[in-house]
Amino acid sequence: MVGGLFPLGGPVEAEDLVGREAFITSLVSRLSEGQSVMLAGPRRIGKTSLAHEVLRRTKERGAYTAAVDLFRFSGKRDFATNFIDACLENRTGIRKTLSVLGDRTKALTGGVQFAIKLHDLEISLGFPERKSDDELLDYALRLPGILTERDDKSMVIMFDEFQDASRVMDREIFKRMRAHFQTQKRVAYLFLGSKEGMMRVLFSGKEEAFYRFAIMLPIPRIDEEEWVPYIAKKFASRGVAASDSAVREIVRLSGGHPQDTMFICSEVYYTLLETGAAALTHDYVLLGYQRALLALAPVFDEILDDLSNRPQARIVLDHLAAGENVYEEGVHPNKIKRAIDYLITKAVIERTARGSYVFVEPMFQQYILKELQ
Ligand SMILES: Nc1ncnc2c1ncn2[C@@H]1O[C@H](COP(=O)(O)OP(=O)(O)O)[C@@H](O)[C@H]1O
Numbered sequence: 001m002v003g004g005l006f007p008l009g010g011p012v013e014a015e016d017l018v019g020r021e022a023f024i025t026s027l028v029s030r031l032s033e034g035q036s037v038m039l040a041g042p043r044r045i046g047k048t049s050l051a052h053e054v055l056r057r058t059k060e061r062g063a064y065t066a067a068v069d070l071f072r073f074s075g076k077r078d079f080a081t082n083f084i085d086a087c088l089e090n091r092t093g094i095r096k097t098l099s100v101l102g103d104r105t106k107a108l109t110g111g112v113q114f115a116i117k118l119h120d121l122e123i124s125l126g127f128p129e130r131k132s133d134d135e136l137l138d139y140a141l142r143l144p145g146i147l148t149e150r151d152d153k154s155m156v157i158m159f160d161e162f163q164d165a166s167r168v169m170d171r172e173i174f175k176r177m178r179a180h181f182q183t184q185k186r187v188a189y190l191f192l193g194s195k196e197g198m199m200r201v202l203f204s205g206k207e208e209a210f211y212r213f214a215i216m217l218p219i220p221r222i223d224e225e226e227w228v229p230y231i232a233k234k235f236a237s238r239g240v241a242a243s244d245s246a247v248r249e250i251v252r253l254s255g256g257h258p259q260d261t262m263f264i265c266s267e268v269y270y271t272l273l274e275t276g277a278a279a280l281t282h283d284y285v286l287l288g289y290q291r292a293l294l295a296l297a298p299v300f301d302e303i304l305d306d307l308s309n310r311p312q313a314r315i316v317l318d319h320l321a322a323g324e325n326v327y328e329e330g331v332h333p334n335k336i337k338r339a340i341d342y343l344i345t346k347a348v349i350e351r352t353a354r355g356s357y358v359f360v361e362p363m364f365q366q367y368i369l370k371e372l373q
Pocket residue numbers: 002006007008009010011012016017018019020042043044045046047048049050222258259260262263
């Protein structure tokens with residue numbers, strides 16, 4: 001659900017995209033130069049939001065764009081059709097070009113014109129039905145190359161939840177994609193994925209289809225100094241005076257995690273609405289925070305349940321939450337290392353540049369600490 005004063009749960013619009021300016025600028029220029037990029041990071045840290053903005057700006061510069069979310073498709077045909085539609089929309093301005101072409105009534109009114117518009121792309125009425133799934137897929141993967149050559153355009157294509165391509169289709173799909181993509185001189189790809197481990201293997205494993213195809217960039221944290229003016233402005237837009245220190249307290253409690261910060265803000269806001277208060281004080285921040293933590297409890301409990309058959313991972317997690325050394329006397333370091341790796345794979349913790357480990361969601365850390373008390 002996106003909406004409300006502080007949007008939550010899906011990609012946000014440009015005006016709610018906090019602290020991504022420098023990163024977006026860098027992505028836009030890399031992609032415009034033809035460099036493909038891979039971004040891997042846990043769910044709910046804002047990958048899709050920033051990618052949409054990157055595409056919007058690339059389009060503004062005159063390039064073609066297309067975005068598909070691999071999480072959504074049921075198979076080759078479904079993917080191929082949607083991918084072709086996303087590419088053709090650049091020419092026709094119509095989201096579902098293929099279904100317009102296939103629909104007889106629409107074909108009589110407007111479809112023929114599309115057929116003409118698309119004539120040079122070997123697309124005619126009823127085209128998709130006549131092809132086998134594999135033929136359609138190959139056509140789809142070839143299309144960006146053909147389209148950009150014919151129209152003398154450059155193009156940026158975004159694949160969201162890219163690792164899911166092998167679930168939707170099969171592992172062969174990566175080889176097939178690469179075979180086509182590497183011949184496309186004017187197309188740059190932006191790959192997003194929330195399964196970091198899988199993404200990393202796919203793009204850095206020597207035997208993998210996408211080995212060195214894209215540069216892997218870390219997704220920067222959103223700085224407190226970026227959050228503070230945004231949050232203050234949002235509250236002010238509803239007539240709520242928010243003190244600088246109360247706003248900072250929100251960011252401190254969320255650790256700056258994108259969705260959790262928005263979530264606390266949102267809960268604080270609804271608490272204010274309920275009581276009719278017009279000023280944001282520390283008490284309200286704490287109330288909103290507690291509500292947010294309560295609402296997140298089922299999510300956190302599920303992660304902890306998953307760890308019930310991984311006792312060592314749970315022990316390590318508790319130590320990390322308490323800020324203690326994870327290595328213990330009497331436990332082999334390898335065993336602890338494996339537990340840490342497992343927690344990283346599950347996107348519960350991440351390794352910092354300095355080699356220490358931190359919680360992806362600082363609120364989860366708080367949750368565990370409360371449980372330990
Ligand atoms: N840059 C940002 N500024 C503000 N909120 C953000 C930002 N990025 C993400 N969010 C919050 O996180 C939620 C999920 O964002 P989304 O882009 O769908 O993440 P992902 O694709 O990584 O799962 C959004 O609905 C919003 O509440």
